[in-house]
Amino acid sequence: MSDFATQVEQLRPQLLRFARTQLRNDAWAEDAVSECTLAALERPHAFAGQSQLKTWLVGILKHKVVDQLRRHTREATILVGEDGEDVDEALFAPDGHWREAPGDWGDPDAACNQRQFFEVLEACCEKLPPVQARVFMMREWLEIESDEICRELRITPSNLWVLLHRARLRLRDCLQLRWFDGAAAEA
């Protein structure tokens, strides 16, 4: 049992990192992780050992992260005004053509098989404007349905599409800059 507690405690830094990436707020992240570890320690028997401990904890953590988002909906939504920049403007000429051809990223497996690629992906997510990061993570990492995200953050579906649209374009730029350009330079 105390062995179980130690194992849970050892995973805390990783859990905290995930919660921070998602919530962008240290205090909320701490709360989510504390609630997660508490829930885990209260019912160690629920961990059947079929999956890895971290998998199980992250499953709990996702719920706690969503709880935090619910609790702080108002603060979360106030941030909408921050994402004013028009990413499209930088990418497309006034006639709608690409200003610059999108890069050839090659074989998806080549990138997806490298741990460092995911570190860059995570760093790029952290660099997104807060609301874009939040909706992107809710959608992609927490796998919350779009209508639920709209409800939770009190935004309209078209707000959500715009935010996701910008988030994906920014991520693309960041990956180009921090991974694919660098990888090409090393080759």
Added chain:
Amino acid sequence: MPKNTLSCKEATRLLLEDEDHEISAADRIALQVHVKICFMCQRFVSQLNLMRRATQAWRKHGESDVDDTP
């Protein structure tokens, strides 16, 4: 450019929209026509595919990979 064809900017918007929700049949056809003839948007499609694959893998990576403490 004929009036009924998409610009790259419009095609990109539809491709991104399609990541999140089903686009209309008419939009899909217009998109397919555009992408077929536009190598730049073909590249963008590949980039989106890679990003989709990566975020899927990332989700799993985050949930199953224990050994990434500094």
